[in-house]
Amino acid sequence: MLDMILRAIGSQIDASVDKEIKRRLKKLPNKLNEYNYDAWGFHPEMAQYGLQIGVWLYRYYWRTETHGIEKVPQGRVLLIGNHSGQLPMDGLNIAVAMLMEANPPRLARAMIERWFGTVPLLSTFVSRQGQILGDPKNCIKLLENDECVMVFPEGVKGSGKLWYDRYTLIDFSSGFMRMALKTKSPIVPVSVIGGEEQMPSFYDVKPLAKALGMPYFPITPTFPWLGLLGFVPFPTKYHIYFGDPLYFEGTGNETDAEIQKKVDVVKAKILENISRGLSKRKSIFW
Amino acid sequence: MRNKKVLITGISGGLAHQVAEMIPKNWDIIGVGLRTLRPIKDRKIEFHQLDITKNKLEDIFRRRQIDCVIHMAVNDNPRISIKQRHHINVVGTMKLLEDCERYHVKKVVLLSSANVYGADPNNPVYITEDYPLRVTQHYSEISDKVEFDSYCRSWMYKHPNISTIILRPCHIIGSHVHNNLTSYLRLRYIPIPLGFDPMIQVIHEIDMARAITSCLRYNKSGIYNVVGPGELPLTEIINIVGGTPIPVPHVIGYSALKALWTMGIGVLPAPQVEYLMYPCIIDGTRFQKDFNFRPQLSLSETLRATVLY
Numbered sequence A: 001m002l003d004m005i006l007r008a009i010g011s012q013i014d015a016s017v018d019k020e021i022k023r024r025l026k027k028l029p030n031k032l033n034e035y036n037y038d039a040w041g042f043h044p045e046m047a048q049y050g051l052q053i054g055v056w057l058y059r060y061y062w063r064t065e066t067h068g069i070e071k072v073p074q075g076r077v078l079l080i081g082n083h084s085g086q087l088p089m090d091g092l093n094i095a096v097a098m099l100m101e102a103n104p105p106r107l108a109r110a111m112i113e114r115w116f117g118t119v120p121l122l123s124t125f126v127s128r129q130g131q132i133l134g135d136p137k138n139c140i141k142l143l144e145n146d147e148c149v150m151v152f153p154e155g156v157k158g159s160g161k162l163w164y165d166r167y168t169l170i171d172f173s174s175g176f177m178r179m180a181l182k183t184k185s186p187i188v189p190v191s192v193i194g195g196e197e198q199m200p201s202f203y204d205v206k207p208l209a210k211a212l213g214m215p216y217f218p219i220t221p222t223f224p225w226l227g228l229l230g231f232v233p234f235p236t237k238y239h240i241y242f243g244d245p246l247y248f249e250g251t252g253n254e255t256d257a258e259i260q261k262k263v264d265v266v267k268a269k270i271l272e273n274i275s276r277g278l279s280k281r282k283s284i285f286w
Numbered sequence B: 001m002r003n004k005k006v007l008i009t010g011i012s013g014g015l016a017h018q019v020a021e022m023i024p025k026n027w028d029i030i031g032v033g034l035r036t037l038r039p040i041k042d043r044k045i046e047f048h049q050l051d052i053t054k055n056k057l058e059d060i061f062r063r064r065q066i067d068c069v070i071h072m073a074v075n076d077n078p079r080i081s082i083k084q085r086h087h088i089n090v091v092g093t094m095k096l097l098e099d100c101e102r103y104h105v106k107k108v109v110l111l112s113s114a115n116v117y118g119a120d121p122n123n124p125v126y127i128t129e130d131y132p133l134r135v136t137q138h139y140s141e142i143s144d145k146v147e148f149d150s151y152c153r154s155w156m157y158k159h160p161n162i163s164t165i166i167l168r169p170c171h172i173i174g175s176h177v178h179n180n181l182t183s184y185l186r187l188r189y190i191p192i193p194l195g196f197d198p199m200i201q202v203i204h205e206i207d208m209a210r211a212i213t214s215c216l217r218y219n220k221s222g223i224y225n226v227v228g229p230g231e232l233p234l235t236e237i238i239n240i241v242g243g244t245p246i247p248v249p250h251v252i253g254y255s256a257l258k259a260l261w262t263m264g265i266g267v268l269p270a271p272q273v274e275y276l277m278y279p280c281i282i283d284g285t286r287f288q289k290d291f292n293f294r295p296q297l298s299l300s301e302t303l304r305a306t307v308l309y
Helices: A002-014 A018-026 A044-061 A089-102 A113-117 A121-130 A136-144 A154-157 A175-183 A204-213 A227-231 A256-280 B014-022 B055-064 B082-102 B141-160 B180-185 B207-214 B234-241 B251-263 B271-277 B285-290 B299-307
Strands: A065-067 A079-080 A108-112 A146-153 A186-192 A237-244 B005-010 B027-033 B045-049 B068-071 B109-110 B163-169 B171-173 B189-193 B199-204 B222-226 B232-233 B244-248
Touching: A002 A044, A002 A121, A002 B180, A002 B234, A018 A044, A018 A089, A018 B045, A044 A121, A079 A089, A079 A175, A079 A256, A079 B068, A089 A146, A089 A186, A089 A237, A108 A136, A121 A256, A136 A146, A136 A175, A146 B027, A154 B141, A175 A186, A175 A256, A186 A256, A256 B163, B005 B014, B005 B199, B014 B027, B014 B207, B027 B055, B027 B285, B055 B082, B068 B082, B068 B163, B082 B109, B082 B141, B141 B163, B141 B222, B163 B207, B171 B180, B171 B299, B189 B234, B189 B271, B199 B234, B199 B285, B199 B299, B222 B285, B232 B234, B234 B299, B244 B251, B251 B271
Parallel strands: A065 A237, A079 A146, A079 A186, A108 A146, B005 B027, B005 B068, B027 B045, B068 B109, B109 B163, B163 B222, B171 B199, B189 B244
Antiparallel strands: A186 A237, B199 B232
């Protein structure tokens, strides 16, 4: 369906896609088949339309500034970030940064919720953008293919954080560390600033969330008061700090306690860069 | 030295016919099948028209010293009843494997299918051979195929001295094979589930026949996924074969298909729609490594050859 829509209107909007996006998509190191697809369904010809919107938001809505993106090593790498802001705009901003600011460009692939695969249109859309189902087998395969995978170990609980807990980290799931050790992949801690203020949530109405099948039901200054409009995040200014790559030794079969020690190192690095970024920030909006 | 003998069951089928064409000349071919056999170029085949579930099959084993069995008399026609399919696929296979044991066959090649994994939104990309077979969670009508696969597997472990190769290929397509996907792709207007466009793996019948014959060369035992040149979204496949996709909301399509199927005019049984919504992408690297196999046709060659009869 999505393919048909884009085939019908694609030729008209094709010219409106930023040439830089097209050029960078061509330079991606990803291996594609003769029709330009990979096994997960990533397809640059279709991803460019979603990216056009993503790049616009990145440049003009959030005016994102990245710091230290050159530290991300070539080849297989795991980007581990703090999750915030009710809507996963942090993932979008990191992915756009990796495509538009990293040299050579990289496709940062997020491990998304299983729920996405069951939703019509959305399931096709996210897979053409290169996003993948959050299954450890997918992650390991991609790392073995020397790709760049982005994980938010706080999960949906992290993005649903309340205002009082902003810029703190809740429990990290440790699966990413085992995958990094198994595939001998470096970890780059990524600290995102600006996400916490885009949709400050003061309360999570859990029974409502459960009834609606949502991960959380936030009460924000605008939601649910303005209805769907309340879903529009504030145009806060985003800063993304990439830390130095961390290399861990191990097999991935260590006990939970040993893994947790390594996870805490990553967590501490992310927090360190968050506080550095917060102290440098002059204002939430510019 | 006498020529080795290979018994091919279900030899009248489109794919088995091509396997017979490819078997090296130093093998004598004995074929059994329900339908008459189209002649094979430059090849003399001892053909027996019989049902493998009948006792007559055993006499072939008694009279001829069979070295290898390629079992392709597996029926996946969804039109016939589950009872009948169970009889052919499970009971027939049990009898055949008993004969293989009794008459000291050295190698058995069994054709299962990657469909036994089932299409599911939770499937990782690249399902390996140790993945659970969960197709019956959504699609109980093909439980005979899962039982066939499991029976073959336990037989393989019980007979470590016999080289048993169980193949689980992705969708086989081509102008001679008739299965759910090929009859679906041969429609002029092709209904697709609205908003879903899973990646699908295909292998051309010639490549698949090549994969099956390569089993004769290596003395291995195991379960192997077999994949072709790659994976493509469903709509892209439909465009390449020249059909027109018609998106239909799942709820409507599913019940319509169910009703049509009951009346005997649908193309697919309704639960088969899962394969058009969710991925079932398998990892074929083990077979490629152990049997030194590379599909020779590209994606476009594979797909273009499908609709032409």
